[in-house]
Amino acid sequence: MPFLVDEAIDYLVRAKNDQRLPQSYLVTGPIGSGKRELVRRFFAELNQVKTAETHPDYHLVEPESKSRRILVEQIRQLEEALQMKSIGGNWKFGVILDADRMMVQASNAFLKTLEEPPGRSILLLLTAIPEALLETIRSRCVQIPLRPAVPSQPDKVTEKLLAGMAETLRRQPDTVAGALTVARLFQDQLALLRSDIEAQHEQQLGEQTEVYKQRTDGRWLQREEERLMVLTESRYVGARSALIDHLIEWIGEAIRIRVGIHEGAPSGSGAEIFAEQHSVPQLLARYKSLVELQENLARNVQEALAVEVAFIRAFGPEEDTVPIRGQAGLSATPP
Structure with missing residues (x-):
């Protein structure tokens, strides 16, 4: 059953405390389910910091504004960033927003990163359509399905x-x-x-x-x-x-x-x-x-x-x- 954001945070914190923290997650759910909020809170909890997206160890990739696709160059830049040493031994996050928008070359490049993730890094793919991702990518990630606390109302x-x-x-x-x-x-x-x-x-x-x-x-x-x-x-x-x-x-x-x-x-x-x-x-x-x-x-x-x-x-x-x-x-x- 899909989690609320608070429930998912509790699940992830327990995994951390039990020292069984995977390095790759697939966070799924419809618009308004809190996928991005979950990742921000997870980063803050894991590294004991107040902010996430402005932190130098938090690396976000999202579709290009014109093409609405994620390109292979973006994935390569992400991998280079994750190879860098973190600040104070923090966990580094590689977050891919709207991961279903990855081009084929980008998906293949990311698959290689999944197979050998950089040390002390966590990879998180966020999408409303996980079925649009390669099966080889989905199978290598722990899935965290979310549901909205209150169903969003269209205008x-x-x-x-x-x-x-x-x-x-x-x-x-x-x-x-x-x-x-x-x-x-x-x-x-x-x-x-x-x-x-x-x-x-x-x-x-x-x-x-x-x-x-x-x-x-x-x-x-x-x-x-x-x-x-x-x-x-x-x-x-x-x-x-x-x-x-x-x-x-x-x-x-x-x-x-x-x-x-x-x-x-x-x-x-x-x-x-x-x-x-x-x-x-x-x-x-x-x-x-x-x-x-x-x-x-x-x-x-x-x-x-x-x-x-x-x-x-x-x-x-x-x-x-x-x-x-x-x-x-x-x-x-x-x-």
Whole structure:
């Protein structure tokens, strides 16, 4: 049964006191289960320090901001850092956040580190989708499954999207029509998000103009408009990425249900039905199609086409049963 964070800390402290502390852990659980909090507290407890992530013996690797992948160069840098002498004999931590985002080369490089971990070091992989990791990596780690103390509640935009998606997939499972309906629901919510962001910035600009119009020249207003335009796009991209992450987590819930880990999956989310309809390999392929959507959007591909292709792969028929229109047409738009 998955732990709460406090229960997991007690388990790890007992292992330390009994002098049976493994050097590699796989910390799993849905969003909001406290994976990162557990690792920080474990480091602080083990080394008797107050802070973790700012400590020189705490080494964190996470997906690159653009590609949303963990690259082999990052794993090599981590290994080099763990080979260094620790401060005052502390335990060194190598923490990989969203470990399921490791590229193949990165996974192979990390496997070598797992086989011969540096002295007085602990390796921790954090992921909501452990099934996406190599079996050879999973088998070498002690698994620490977590569950959230209080199930996280999605915001209204996400809640509306998930409800509409669940209903559509119930009525039109594994069809191109159903997948494109979900894509339109997603794009409708994106349009609302952009509209809200723009409205907030227009209000902010209006308030600032009223305050400063007698104190500055017109150039200030132009610069402020340009700044808010850039900020609008940045906030929109962040909101879009967060919404896709919720869809990735939804399929992740289906995977956990399929393999028999039911904790953390909200009742009525539709993930249960989706899990029943697909095998684990099929669910993983659908999960990866949304991860690839994040990567494609980071490369400035045409948004509508990228969403259409990804949603057909994630929510439509199996790929070998239908040609996907425009599949070869995903290319970055020129700056």
